[in-house]
Amino acid sequence: MTRSLPHSDRTYGQYCPIAAGLDLVGDRWTLLICRELALGDRRYTDLCRALDGIAPNLLSDRLRMLQDAGLVTTAELPPPAARSVYRLTDDGRQIIPVLRAMARFGVRYLDGEPDEEMSAARAANALLLPWRRPIDADLRVRLEVGESRVDIVLHGRETNLETVEGEADVVMTTDSPSLVRARQGEPLEAQISGSRAAKRELLEVFALKTP
DSSP, X not given: OOOOOSOTTSOOOOSOHHHHHHHHHOSTTHHHHHHHHHTSOBOHHHHHHHSTTOOHHHHHHHHHHHHHTTSEEEEEXXXXXXOEEEXXXXXXXXXXXXXXXXXXXXXXXXXXXXXXXXXXXXXXXXXTGGGOOSSOEEXXXXXXXXXXXXXXXXXXXXXXXXXXXXXXXEEEEEOHHHHHHHHTTSOOOOEEEEOHHHHHHHHHHTTOOOO
């Protein structure tokens, strides 16, 4: 199904799929809003906190534009959460491969150390999943970054992030600067425990190398 740009005054006016995509998500902050929503449901306050520096009225404008375009919707969570959240629609989730391509492109330009440690989920989304190779794998990887943990579950060619549960096939303990350096060509500094086969599969699937 094709969609026209909801704000006709915000367009490059070119008959080009790249230009058409940028008409929708090319404004400042828009892709970063999509990045946050790719992690899961988010309240307005969650987005404000994660996108430090964005003006509240600009965030509201960007969310409204994404909703008008059919890329974002709102939902009311049942009790005990009982809150209104934003989430990507099925059409909106088509932006995820674009976000991952941007991560692969942009990582080489990261400089210095992050102000604070990424959570395990953010590290997985930014520094592991974009490099997920299209090969079959059945593995539960437990990623530990500082005090944060998340399970990366690989089944066939599908990959999902889940809350920590049960036993993992392989556990990788590292930090986000080490993952960044690994993506910039250095060997990964990490403690990896599990069977030899599971460790080998982890490194192969995520295109990692160790010292």
